[in-house]
Amino acid sequence: MTLRLSGVTVRVPLGAARVVHAVTAADLEVPTGTVHGLIGESGSGKSMLGATITGLLPAGAEVRGSVTLELGDRTWSAWELRRARGRTVALVPQSAMTWFTPVRRLGPQLAEAIRHLGTGHDPVELFTRVGLETDGLQRYPLEVSGGMAQRAAVAFALAGDPALIIADEPTSALDAPRAAAILELLSEFAQDGGRVLLITHDLTALRESGVCADISVMYASRIVETGDAAQVLTAPLHPYTRDLLAALPENGLNPLPYQTPELVNLPDDFTYGEP
Incomplete structure (x- = not known):
């Protein structure tokens, strides 16, 4: 598998x-x-x-x-x-703070996702599973820290099993x-x-x-x-x-010896170390 x-x-x-x-x-x-x-x-x-x-x-x-x-x-x-x-397949995005709808509390957003997915989960259960206090369900995305937002993103990802x-x-x-x-x-x-x-x-x-x-x-x-x-x-x-x-x-912060190439029209045979 x-x-x-x-x-x-x-x-x-x-x-x-x-x-x-x-x-x-x-x-x-x-x-x-x-x-x-x-x-x-x-x-x-x-x-x-x-x-x-x-x-x-x-x-x-x-x-x-x-x-x-x-x-x-x-x-x-x-x-x-x-x-x-x-x-x-679920996604945990980069910068989860900007992934949520900013004008809605996290709880209703998560409950809507669960209803759409049809998994029957409880938002409280999912928040507890990822180590978040359940009062976070009543907060807007901009009211939580970066770490809390990433944990919430994991809870959303788990909502669909x-x-x-x-x-x-x-x-x-x-x-x-x-x-x-x-x-x-x-x-x-x-x-x-x-x-x-x-x-x-x-x-x-x-x-x-x-x-x-x-x-x-x-x-x-x-x-x-x-x-x-x-x-x-x-x-x-x-x-x-x-x-x-x-x-x-x-x-020791040794800089990479070669500049990262742009991917636009990159030659198919390009290898590391080429100028």
Whole structure:
């Protein structure tokens, strides 16, 4: 029972012979019960890969390759996953504070989502599950902290009883304790039989939490390395991964030796280290 991406390529035409090479020939697997980390710099294509699974790509995007999710004796296609967004597949977005309707309290928003999904959950139960006080249901989005908003986003994601969560930079702008708490929630979901694709550039939180079984590294629209999390974070094989880890603050703030390329009209044979 696995999320499987095979040869996924995404191109986004911009007009005037300009095309964004958003994702190129990506292969990735997320087995049941695991959190799979997808790391890389901003603009490398991580979020676009996640959007390929959730069906939230820009209008006009061209997709090749296959996306499937095996559940029991059934295999869900990419088209079925898009139709099941919010149920079989859920999204924990970056900057959850801006994801909610700002003029409605969180409780009524969550109750409406539950009614639409037909799962019968109680908003109080979901907020308690993610470690939030139930009085938060009476608050407007702008009345809660960033950490509370991210926890609430996890509660909304759980409302549909998903088999897979795509978490896109869920710890962005959070301090270390709050980031660790969000990652622990995602880990608990995976341990209960779910699957998580964790998209992040917060390598420090990722390493300290130890939530990932495997990690893929993305550079210039391509996955350049995939392996056991401990191996990737301590003894990486690809030169880009080594340079990325060396640039972490705890390693002395060594700048990356090469500028990240733009993905517009990127040559198909582009490799790390090219000018």
